[in-house]
Amino acid sequence: MDDRREGEIALDFDPVTRKDASVAFIGHIQTPWTSRDEAPRNVIEARERSTEPARITLDPAFAPGLAGLAGHSHVVVLYWMDKARRDLIVQCPRHSEGPRGVFSLRSPLRPNPVALAAVPLLSVDIAAGVLTVGPLDCLNGTPLIDIKPYYVSTDCHPTACSP
Amino acid sequence: MDDRREGEIALDFDPVTRKDASVAFIGHIQTPWTSRDEAPRNVIEARERSTEPARITLDPAFAPGLAGLAGHSHVVVLYWMDKARRDLIVQCPRHSEGPRGVFSLRSPLRPNPVALAAVPLLSVDIAAGVLTVGPLDCLNGTPLIDIKPYYVSTDCHPTACSP
Incomplete structure (x- = not known):
């Protein structure tokens, strides 16, 4: 507190204090x-600004969980935006109207700073616990919390629209 | 421990003990x-077995965060599968080969039991903090951890394929 822009509303508590469950990185x-200043605003901008794949390294204990992932063209990556404040319930992003x-x-x-990107899966090395995927928008060193296979049947909605 | 099927591998620790960050419901x-026995295996099966929308109720403090969501045709819902064990790194699902x-x-x-569904947004009542969305596969009462607008530009990959 408090670098709020005009019109932004914060909760009267910080969700970090509500420890309903725990996340393992x-x-x-x-x-x-x-740095946050140079990081792209989203995955599309990341792709425009870098052709470098994002490299994901799992802690060794979790590497066997990659078995069967090769052959999927796309994955959903969930990561924890650990530098972001969690109490800003109404926000005025730059480039947004109001x-x-x-x-x-x-x-x-956001209250739980879980970011989600559905990106191409480029390589899988189970022994090393390393994946490469299309460019991601997060800071170097961002903690990983999950990887899921992407399914057209449930995840792809070509007719989706936004106001 | 231990209702593992043949071929399943558990971590030698429970990720619940790695409290790297906390989630707020x-x-x-x-x-x-x-009950888990009757719950559908995925959102497609949920849709086949029920036409009833899933109803999402936010705790009142978080309800103002819904402003601007109406008009989006689809949302991503993240929920916490709080009944699931977290240490099973290699699994043999029923109907899976090996x-x-x-x-x-x-x-x-999964190590972090975050489930993700990209579903139609049917209604938004900001004052009540209530949304209805297409059928979901989770148990009644499952904790919510996030809602995001769905964007075709980043979330929709019609050419995605699986082995």
């Missing part, structure tokens, strides 16, 4: 981005 | 499913 993501609720934004600032 | 999901790594499965049993 299962690995880390390596990207070219080392204040908007956090659940209508893909902002990293 | 921001609401709950109401579905027709009250053991597979957890990261190649959409199983609720």
